[in-house]
Amino acid sequence: MNLFFNPSLIALRQLVDTGKKSLSVHNIVIDYDGEVIIDPETRFADIGLNRFKFHTQINSSVKSNARALHLLFETLRAAYNSNGQVIELHRRLKSVA
Numbered sequence: 001m002n003l004f005f006n007p008s009l010i011a012l013r014q015l016v017d018t019g020k021k022s023l024s025v026h027n028i029v030i031d032y033d034g035e036v037i038i039d040p041e042t043r044f045a046d047i048g049l050n051r052f053k054f055h056t057q058i059n060s061s062v063k064s065n066a067r068a069l070h071l072l073f074e075t076l077r078a079a080y081n082s083n084g085q086v087i088e089l090h091r092r093l094k095s096v097a
Contacts, residue, residue, distance in 0.1 A: 003080040004034030012073050030054040030080050054079035
């Protein structure tokens with residue numbers, strides 16, 4: 001999913017669905033070009049999450065909770081469009097993360 005080219009809730013759902021089922025917690029990151037990646041540490045060896053513009057964690061329940069997925073989408077959009085401001089997950093999303 002790319003927040004610059006294809007910022008859609010459907011694309012986010014597809015991305016979240018690609019997360020490994022064996023992991024209970026997934027790292028979600030936004031690269032500086034708008035690319036959203038799930039679990040980058042499983043694809044790229046020894047990559048630090050601080051390398052990305054934004055990073056957060058979610059758990060598997062986001063897959064089945066439409067409201068939490070929407071809150072994650074809005075948080076990711078706000079983080080990508082921010083100019084270095086601090087972005088926090090919505091408190092309701094934190095409760096499922």
